[in-house]
Amino acid sequence: MRARGVNQTGGTTTIIDVAHAAGVSTATVSRVLNGDARVNPALAARVQRAVTKLGYRPSRAARTLRTQQARVWALIIPDVSNPHFTDMVRGIEDVAYSAGYSLILCNTDADAEKERTYLELALAEHVVGVILAPTSPDPSLIEEMLSRKVSIVTVDRRISSGMLDGAFVNNVAGAEQAVDHLLARGYCHLACITGPTDTTTGRDRLDGFMSALRRNGLELDDPAFVRIGDFRESGGQREMEALLSLSVRPDAVLVANNLMTLGALKAIVAAGLEVPSDMAIVGFDDSSWNAVVHPPLTCVAQPAYDLGAESARLLLSRIDGHSGPNREVMLVPTLRIRESTAERSSATHARHTVPGIRPSVDDAGGGNGRGDGKARSPQTGAATVPTPRGATSALQNRTTRSTKGARPTR
Amino acid sequence: MRARGVNQTGGTTTIIDVAHAAGVSTATVSRVLNGDARVNPALAARVQRAVTKLGYRPSRAARTLRTQQARVWALIIPDVSNPHFTDMVRGIEDVAYSAGYSLILCNTDADAEKERTYLELALAEHVVGVILAPTSPDPSLIEEMLSRKVSIVTVDRRISSGMLDGAFVNNVAGAEQAVDHLLARGYCHLACITGPTDTTTGRDRLDGFMSALRRNGLELDDPAFVRIGDFRESGGQREMEALLSLSVRPDAVLVANNLMTLGALKAIVAAGLEVPSDMAIVGFDDSSWNAVVHPPLTCVAQPAYDLGAESARLLLSRIDGHSGPNREVMLVPTLRIRESTAERSSATHARHTVPGIRPSVDDAGGGNGRGDGKARSPQTGAATVPTPRGATSALQNRTTRSTKGARPTR
DNA sequence: TTGAAAGCGCTAACAC
DNA sequence: GTGTTAGCGCTTTCAA
Numbered sequence: 001m002r003a004r005g006v007n008q009t010g011g012t013t014t015i016i017d018v019a020h021a022a023g024v025s026t027a028t029v030s031r032v033l034n035g036d037a038r039v040n041p042a043l044a045a046r047v048q049r050a051v052t053k054l055g056y057r058p059s060r061a062a063r064t065l066r067t068q069q070a071r072v073w074a075l076i077i078p079d080v081s082n083p084h085f086t087d088m089v090r091g092i093e094d095v096a097y098s099a100g101y102s103l104i105l106c107n108t109d110a111d112a113e114k115e116r117t118y119l120e121l122a123l124a125e126h127v128v129g130v131i132l133a134p135t136s137p138d139p140s141l142i143e144e145m146l147s148r149k150v151s152i153v154t155v156d157r158r159i160s161s162g163m164l165d166g167a168f169v170n171n172v173a174g175a176e177q178a179v180d181h182l183l184a185r186g187y188c189h190l191a192c193i194t195g196p197t198d199t200t201t202g203r204d205r206l207d208g209f210m211s212a213l214r215r216n217g218l219e220l221d222d223p224a225f226v227r228i229g230d231f232r233e234s235g236g237q238r239e240m241e242a243l244l245s246l247s248v249r250p251d252a253v254l255v256a257n258n259l260m261t262l263g264a265l266k267a268i269v270a271a272g273l274e275v276p277s278d279m280a281i282v283g284f285d286d287s288s289w290n291a292v293v294h295p296p297l298t299c300v301a302q303p304a305y306d307l308g309a310e311s312a313r314l315l316l317s318r319i320d321g322h323s324g325p326n327r328e329v330m331l332v333p334t335l336r337i338r339e340s341t342a343e344r345s346s347a348t349h350a351r352h353t354v355p356g357i358r359p360s361v362d363d364a365g366g367g368n369g370r371g372d373g374k375a376r377s378p379q380t381g382a383a384t385v386p387t388p389r390g391a392t393s394a395l396q397n398r399t400t401r402s403t404k405g406a407r408p409t410r
Numbered sequence: 411m412r413a414r415g416v417n418q419t420g421g422t423t424t425i426i427d428v429a430h431a432a433g434v435s436t437a438t439v440s441r442v443l444n445g446d447a448r449v450n451p452a453l454a455a456r457v458q459r460a461v462t463k464l465g466y467r468p469s470r471a472a473r474t475l476r477t478q479q480a481r482v483w484a485l486i487i488p489d490v491s492n493p494h495f496t497d498m499v500r501g502i503e504d505v506a507y508s509a510g511y512s513l514i515l516c517n518t519d520a521d522a523e524k525e526r527t528y529l530e531l532a533l534a535e536h537v538v539g540v541i542l543a544p545t546s547p548d549p550s551l552i553e554e555m556l557s558r559k560v561s562i563v564t565v566d567r568r569i570s571s572g573m574l575d576g577a578f579v580n581n582v583a584g585a586e587q588a589v590d591h592l593l594a595r596g597y598c599h600l601a602c603i604t605g606p607t608d609t610t611t612g613r614d615r616l617d618g619f620m621s622a623l624r625r626n627g628l629e630l631d632d633p634a635f636v637r638i639g640d641f642r643e644s645g646g647q648r649e650m651e652a653l654l655s656l657s658v659r660p661d662a663v664l665v666a667n668n669l670m671t672l673g674a675l676k677a678i679v680a681a682g683l684e685v686p687s688d689m690a691i692v693g694f695d696d697s698s699w700n701a702v703v704h705p706p707l708t709c710v711a712q713p714a715y716d717l718g719a720e721s722a723r724l725l726l727s728r729i730d731g732h733s734g735p736n737r738e739v740m741l742v743p744t745l746r747i748r749e750s751t752a753e754r755s756s757a758t759h760a761r762h763t764v765p766g767i768r769p770s771v772d773d774a775g776g777g778n779g780r781g782d783g784k785a786r787s788p789q790t791g792a793a794t795v796p797t798p799r800g801a802t803s804a805l806q807n808r809t810t811r812s813t814k815g816a817r818p819t820r
Numbered sequence: 821t822t823g824a825a826a827g828c829g830c831t832a833a834c835a836c
Numbered sequence: 837g838t839g840t841t842a843g844c845g846c847t848t849t850c851a852a
Contacts, residue, residue: 012478012558014829025839030831038837057534061474062829065844068422070471075515080499086491093490093517097524102531105485105515107503114507121512124467148422233698265702287699288643292675294704424845435823440847448821472845475828 013056021050033058064126073129073315074122076106076115077156078231084258084285084304085133088155091308092131099316101129110135110196110231123148129315134159136198151318155311158200158328165318167310167329171201174300174333175208175254176215178282181298181335182252183216186344187280190218191225191250193239193260202228205256205284225250229260236260240267244279251280251344258285258299265293281340296338303331423466431460443468474536483539483725484532486516486525487566492641494668494695494714495543498565501718502541509726511539520545520606520641533558539725544569546608561728565721568610568738575728577720577739581611584710584743585618586625588664588692591708591745593626596754597662597690600628601635603649603674604666612638615666615694635660639670646670650677654689661690661754668695668709675703691750706748713741 019026024043031039032047050056064070073096077085089105096103104127106118112135119141122130130145130152137159145152154166175192182190192209195202206226213219220226224246229235236255243250244267255261261283268275275281275295283290286301310329429436434453441449442457460466474480483506487495499515506513514537516528522545529551532540540555540562547569555562564576585602592600602619605612616636623629630636634656639645646665653660654677665671671693678685685691685705693700696711720739 016829026830027832027839034831040837057530059475059829060535061471061478061480063831064471065469065475066830068844072514080490080503081493081496083491083493086496089490089515090517093515097517102535103515104482105499105503105513107500107507120467125470125512259698262698262702269702288669288672289697289699289703292672292679292703293699294702426845436846437823437848444847450821469845473847476846476848478828
């Protein structure tokens with residue numbers, strides 16, 4: 001018994017074999033296979049039978065060469081091992097699969113060179129579409145895509161020019177919600193560990209953080225309270241360690257993605273400190289473990305699956321010929337409140353004081369050295385109670401700002 | 411300024427354009443591009459210059475059609491959103507990328523139909539290689555792959571016939587280590603939530619669990635202590651709920667993968683119980699959150715990245731013409747001990763008794779109703795102290811075994 | 821060492 | 837409606 005799909009000569013079964021077997025021309029076979037309406041049903045049936053009998057499977061390469069269009073999408077993302085992106089990938093995969101497209105997976109590691117290579121690959125493969133979660137894509141390649149009629153959409157992150165369709169989450173609003181929540185819970189010395197500022201996600205989350213502070217009449221206690229991480233666990237850990245080593249520490253922190261939150265949490269545990277009494281945390285991304293870590297994490301949940309699915313639909317629509325103006329789908333994140341931002345109380349604070357282990361610090365652990373509740377502004381409220389903290393320079397000046405203190409960007 | 415890679419006629423730059431520009435034949439261009447040694451260096455240089463100037467990018471489709479071989483691998487896995495598989499994917503991607511292959515991502519959801527579709531796709535795409543983490547692949551398709559000279563290797567899970575190269579983890583040994591550890595820590599009424607028994611991972615982990623019990627002279631307290639889950643979070647939660655609803659509960663459980671462990675943990679938390687005093691847990695897979703969940707999870711850590719990388723190397727070797735007998739690379743898992751399996755002590759047990767919330771149970775929560783340490787056999791020891799527990803039928807018979815109690819397979 | 825040319829399997833323009 | 841056929845861009849045999 002010879003294998004299905006292999007003809008007598010040992011080669012692959014081709015459309016010619018099918019045409020012979022069905023007693024029709026290759027054109028007719030092609031028409032049947034591509035659902036061309038104007039074929040005699042009787043012939044179509046004969047063709048179908050021949051296809052089945054021979055186990056014929058059309059060559060994608062030949063089809064691609066002929067049509068200059070592979071039924072394939074390139075999916076270019078920074079990191080498949082980040083659950084945020086894999087959830088996105090699932091959304092994309094589901095839409096792609098049901099529309100008959102396959103995905104080439106391209107992992108850039110946020111490396112511009114790899115990103116460039118993969119964009120080149122997409123061109124060489126004649127993919128019909130590209131879904132890009134950009135790091136810093138070469139604009140000339142984007143242009144070439146467009147001039148070659150390759151459909152391309154962005155997801156998760158915008159590219160500066162804004163010349164493409166895309167699906168995003170409102171990161172500014174997400175970060176603002178997080179800050180409002182922290183303030184409402186009585187935290188008023190806030191820090192932010194954000195992502196690389198060459199990503200819109202990193203920038204927008206920081207922008208939201210800063211604008212919410214301002215709107216509430218607060219300002220940053222210390223420039224060193226803004227940390228630029230790398231969206232990786234190690235970066236989160238490193239930046240949290242930096243925050244903890246400050247002589248005057250924040251009482252709460254917004255961490256701009258899931259992996260960095262994990263790293264930050266590890267740094268806190270390693271320092272023998274407690275969340276939220278020593279440091280409250282709001283993360284970004286509601287990963288599956290958030291509810292069972294200690295303590296359960298408050299976070300800004302992103303609809304990652306839908307983000308992917310929406311971007312795939314945008315792409316599909318372009319491939320199907322839609323030629324209107326650019327569309328940007330903006331999805332709304334949700335604040336999920338758990339225990340990592342439990343109401344601030346000096347009682348709680350005092351109870352958890354850890355002896356000995358803490359890095360040498362003046363103001364910390366003392367109970368009410370700060371956080372006296374004065375700045376506890378209502379979530380909706382405008383700037384009614386400007387915190388005088390910016391002026392308490394006696395403490396401020398002890399901040400370790402020298403070496404790595406002030407680095408608003410990196 | 412026209413886009414790179416587009417010639418005057420608006421079409422793509424082809425090998426013919428390059429040949430003209432360099433004043434050579436297409437054959438020579440092809441030779442240069444493919445590193446054929448016997449070309450005049452002067453000509454080669456001219457060709458290279460033309461390539462650069464024109465921004466020429468070879469058409470993969472044409473090449474594939476001609477050679478019947480796409481520089482592409484199909485990567486067929488059950489679930490991209492499972493970190494175990496994404497870590498594997500990273501290992502595969504890194505090897506593939508540096509060898510110049512791209513990956514088509516195929517997500518089967520452990521669905522035989524999707525798996526079949528993707529294997530068909532791999533054939534139609536003329537991929538040169540397939541890496542398969544099998545669910546229940548159609549053997550005839552595997553045969554067809556082989557007869558078409560498509561290289562194929564398995565990863566993570568074996569297919570029954572064992573006719574393919576593959577990279578695996580020693581799951582039996584991993585489960586055995588876990589059981590030995592639990593026994594050494596004083597737990598002696600062990601349960602296991604394993605995966606689908608049509609996967610070797612699900613079967614092997616259960617086998618290791620059972621064989622380690624036997625080797626230590628123990629047997630299963632109750633057939634209902636073996637639960638067949640689905641490797642998903644929801645399944646872990648469901649099966650843990652089932653365990654918790656038994657009138658006589660286990661004091662420790664081995665859960666056969668990361669997502670189910672998460673689900674199991676959630677079920678325990680939801681029931682108001684504590685780990686490990688009410689139920690110790692050993693999970694499989696050391697996911698990044700294991701160290702910060704509450705309590706930190708003991709687990710059998712798998713080298714997932716290396717698993718992927720090894721399978722990719724096996725594939726590469728086959729593609730490069732290796733034709734020896736089948737090779738199976740077996741990697742060794744590591745037990746990582748954390749607090750979810752802290753030494754069993756009745757003191758601990760009593761302290762954490764939760765009032766009221768517990769489901770109605772006779773034997774539980776009472777302190778020393780069991781776990782008196784009698785069966786605490788040494789990790790290395792043979793079966794010296796057979797637990798008499800299998801005979802305490804008075805309690806046994808109250809086990810809720812009726813509807814879903816006894817289901818060794820599903 | 822280099823070039824000419826056939827042909828991989830398919831689609832679509834054109835002819836009937 | 838159906839068939840004939842050119843040609844997508846490349847590799848590779850064969851001849852020079």
